[in-house]
Amino acid sequence: MGILVDERTKVVVSGITGRQGRFHTQQMLEFGTRIVAGVSPGHGGEEVGGVPVYETVQAAVDKHGATSAVLFVPAPHVRDAALEAIAAGLSPVVVIAEHVPVHDAMDVVAFAAEHRAVVIGPNTYGLCTPAGRAKLGIPPGRIFSPGPVGVLARSGTLSYEIVAALTEAGLGQSTVVGLGGDRVVGTSFVETLKRFAKDEQTRVLVLVGEIGGSAEEEAAEFVKGLDKPVVAYLAGASAPTGKRMGHAGAIIERGRGTYASKRRALEDAGVHVADLPWEVAPLVREALGRLEETAREG
């Protein structure tokens, strides 16, 4: 249940001996994530919080049957570490680092496509399937609860805000996926929506988008043929043209990727677009209510 990761997911943490790697390995273990091994060249044979550390991803896979990877390596090493994880047959491969060169990201994406691996990120907080106690990445574990809402987002803290509000309103999540704030990321809204469409646990979707690029417009096109209701929130309504709003991808260039264009596309596809972040949870509740009504009538 949920998508991409669940209780069967066995995780290897690449870059486990760094400050971020150590801290978040601990956090993920506390959440219940099955972390079977860590990788850090030069640190093979050590342990981090009881997790054995290996020199290579392949060694971790051979020894522990890892299925998935989370990368805490710094941006300049992402290309190497991601290709290593993909070559070892892992999927999804979650790339947390920000500031990954876009040409490196394109290399990773192409290599993943060739090996049929899913890459989440770069510049993501990761993903979480609450019912499977599988959290791969850095979001605070306490904001999640299991339930029928699938969440997909480009930004991190904004999705924490929205997910926490869902949880507080008693609206649990099937899987929450952070796709990443960069221009080129491994997985798109559309690919993620396709997975959610097939997931039985997921009944309503929440899409958290932002200005820049055309991922939201492409998602809108797909939503037209989707039989699950979608609620959206878009950040950047007041952003000026030509200024990067923190994320590499959040920039309106030459009049493209504007809030207005994204909002129009989504609304034309029947998506309820919230004006304010805290309106998302009530809209999700309404959508679930309508589903239940239809079910009773049917």
Added chain:
Amino acid sequence: MKLYEHMAKDVLRAAGVPVPRGRVCTTPDEAAAAARELGPVAVKAQVLVGGRGKAGGIRLAQTAAEAAQCAEAILTMQIRGQPVRSVLCEERLVIERELYLALAVDPSARRPVLIASAQGGMEIEEVPDRAITRLHLEVPWGLVPFQARQLAQRLELGPSLAAAFADITARLHRVFVERDAELVECNPLAVVPGGLVAADARLNVDDDALWRQRELPRTSEATPLEERVRALGLAFVQLDGDIAVMANGAGITMATVDVLQRYGGRPMNFLDAGGGAAAGPTADALEILLSTHPRAVLVNIFGGITRCDEVARAILTVRERRGLDVPLVVRLVGTNEEEGTALLQQAGIPAFTSMREAAERVVALAGER
């Protein structure tokens, strides 16, 4: 990072792409000297924004005296808010046709794309879609020569120009890859007697790859204030309102700015203090914000990696260092929320848990002053 036209052309020239002979000038005298050397010249404003032609930033000069006059006029201009600090004086070209040729990163295809058109010389956005040819490149193969030949054929260039076009395309591709470019563009790629010349050039380099592009020159579009805050390692964009904003994470910061606007407030900036920001840089950034005389300040923290007590300490540090002479509204939830809220309360600074209430409050306070 965008390069100025003359810098982009230096890179292209070094890669073997034909570019016009030119001189960068910062005074009318230098422009006159360039015209004496090159003959009739085009005097072109060097700015990082587009649309300089329409703004009068490109003028033609027959003589040295005219070149000086043109330079004088252009060097005192502002183009879309950017002051012109230098001009490029270039030999005049006899242009028969203008083509468009570029390589760019296509985020939705997640691959590089080669873009060409027989209708060059105007902004590519204004060219009808049917007149533009796009060819995606496969990673890691990159540009394969047949693709350049295919493009040349679609542009109906004829055999001799087609060879020159294929050669330039290959060289641009090398620049695109070796310089970590997001965009390399020749518009127009001019057909002149005897071949092709990149009459104008754009090169945008990936900011995230500058660490391995040490030999490239550096440019910046940031305001002095943006420079100061970015030097702390934080993402900062100046807006034109009067409520200073600090939040953690790009998405939530954008949303905070949007919410203020929606409530009738006028946000003054976008400041993403990042995930897990330490008290030091947070305090420094807040201090810089206060020094710009906002009518009120909103700090909006949803602490995941960011610890609320660290943020509270940063606020207290600023109060100690310079005092808080501006109404400050804090919204604090998440990791170590109780500790952070308690610290602020001891200092008489109320902390909200609802983003909505905090936003309403700060807009009200800004209106009262």
